[in-house]
Amino acid sequence: MDVAGITVNCGKASAPATNWLTIIVGGLQFLLSLLLTAYVFRKNYKQKADERQASWFHKVVVDKTIELTASYDDGERKFLSDGVEACKIILLDANLLPTQKTEALQSALGLFQDRLQSLRTSLTNLALIFDKELADKILSHTLTLDDLMSQWFLNMEMGIPNKQSPIELISDFHRDVLRSLRLFEFQDLPERKSA
């Protein structure tokens, strides 16, 4: 249309440009929805994998460790209280030589160490399935218990009062093992994943 020498575009010429714009916007929307789908799919997959790993960790490590340490705790309370009572009687026996008394205490400690060694092997083998650092931590707890109990028996032999009972030492160990498992699952693992 030509009005006073000015050509006015009534819209016919802008139609292709609008079409292109629609195509580009549509294409971008499609691309965005594709990316969003891929992101959601990937996130869900990762979440499922994490859930499967957590479930497996509980089944293979946590549940077994709790079972083993609880059973050890119960058994050791009996073994240790019997062993300590026997040692007390031996220490009071005037007919025995000091070397015989020492040997009796070493023998009681040796039995404790044998039982602890068996638990150590089981616990570290379970933790190793998932993580070497976790296994090292659990090993370290068993070594600490071994050292503290050794000092406890030596103090007993030397007549030095002990601040804690053997049962308290076992309870501390039990708590430390469970705390390491909790920290591994709820602190160490999330930190590693976010790193």
Added chain:
Amino acid sequence: MSTVEQLDLNAFRTGPENRIFSGRDRGEEVRARAGLDKTEERADTVQVLIPSDTFTLNLSFFLGLFTASVKKHGAAWFNAHYQFTGPEIQVKKIPTYVDEAVKESIPLPGR
């Protein structure tokens, strides 16, 4: 001619009253102070003398003292190279301790 050197643990007590060899840190410290890296390279046999009045020689101390040797040379070399003498109740623990040192030496993926 084979050379034999001694590692007398009596020289590494923390005090005259101390009859327990325990603690990984303590074991590592004794290894460094005794210069065990050089000793074991130099000698064909290293005799480890455990004092007769030792109440207990614990795994923690053993791992600190000998894990590096087992890691470097393996258990077979260690068993052939080191001789332990002292109270029987302590010496008989050594094979189990070597097994534990072997387990520590196996490289495993951390995660």
